[in-house]
Amino acid sequence: MRCRVGAWRARGLINFxxxxxxxxxxGWQKNLVGDYGQNVRxxxxxxxxxxxxxxxxxxxxxxxxxxxSHGARANMVDFGxxxxxxxxxxxxxxxxxxxxxxxxxTQIGMPTAVQYQVSEPSLPxxxxxxxxxxxxxxxxxxxxxxEGYRNFLRQYSSRAFAVSDSGTWSWAEGxxxxxxxxxxxxxxxxxxxxxxxxxxxxxxxxxxxxxxxxTASR
Numbered sequence: 001m002r003c004r005v006g007a008w009r010a011r012g013l014i015n016f017x018x019x020x021x022x023x024x025x026x027g028w029q030k031n032l033v034g035d036y037g038q039n040v041r042x043x044x045x046x047x048x049x050x051x052x053x054x055x056x057x058x059x060x061x062x063x064x065x066x067x068x069s070h071g072a073r074a075n076m077v078d079f080g081x082x083x084x085x086x087x088x089x090x091x092x093x094x095x096x097x098x099x100x101x102x103x104x105x106t107q108i109g110m111p112t113a114v115q116y117q118v119s120e121p122s123l124p125x126x127x128x129x130x131x132x133x134x135x136x137x138x139x140x141x142x143x144x145x146x147e148g149y150r151n152f153l154r155q156y157s158s159r160a161f162a163v164s165d166s167g168t169w170s171w172a173e174g175x176x177x178x179x180x181x182x183x184x185x186x187x188x189x190x191x192x193x194x195x196x197x198x199x200x201x202x203x204x205x206x207x208x209x210x211x212x213x214x215t216a217s218r
Contacts, residue, residue: 012108013044014101016090019063021054033062037072045104046076047097049086075104088156121177126202138197139205140167149197157200164190169197 022028048060055063064076077100082089089097102112130137133153135146141163152161152171160182161171168190172181179199186194197205 010042011110012104013042014104015044015046016097017048017052017055017060017087018046019055019059029059032059033066035066035070036063037067037070037074040067040072042073043104043108044072044074045100046074047079047089047100048076049079049082049089051081051084052086054087083156118176121179123199123202124179124196124204127204127206129203129205132198132201132203139163140165141169142167145169152198159198159200160196161198162186162194163197163205164192164194166190166192168192168194170194 019032022031025031046060046064048055052060061076061078064074068074077097079086079089079096082093082096105112135149135153138146138149141149145163145167148169148171149161152159152173155171155173158175158178159171159173160179161169162179162182162185163169164186168186170182170186170189172178172185175181179196183194183196195205197203
């Protein structure tokens with residue numbers, strides 16, 4: 001019996017703030033402005049912002065100019081300043097970049113219509129345990145955990161912070177379900193059950209915290 005393996009062929013490239021940063025190498029920026037693009041046959045879409053914390057100054061535009069000067073077909077969209085860091089654009093603003101991506105996918109003959117609707121995970125209800133930014137109100141965790149929570153507060157939604165009775169903690173940002181990721185990561189380090197403390201911009205912790213764990217694991 002013969003088996004045939006289906007082949008696929010790339011039709012295009014979408015570049016969300018792409019590149020390789022090497023701070024340990026002096027002059028690493030020059031490595032990104034080289035001969036790339038000479039053998040590229042695919043069309044590409046480049047998405048960058050001006051206040052990117054990784055690609056600062058005019059580096060992104062220099063990379064694009066060098067890439068296209070060697071014959072590669074590309075279109076660059078500059079979103080300007082995006083909140084406090086354009087490097088997070090892909091994970092946080094579908095409504096900002098999707099029209100450009102949709103047009104590009106249509107141009108190269110790729111489908112853009114919704115095929116399967118995936119339901120969003122249900123969010124636990126907010127509680128009156130504490131205000132979101134009240135770091136000192138967090139139960140069980142030590143100063144290291146409080147610093148981790150301060151870092152969590154600097155992230156964009158969607159985000160989740162989990163903690164156990166023994167002081168183990170973890171947070172997750174982005175993705176389809178940061179609640180489950182935060183709990184799972186916390187649970188890997190704790191023999192006690194981990195529960196959600198905060199989700200997005202709300203504190204969901206209460207004395208019956210197991211309810212929030214069940215909500216996130218559905």
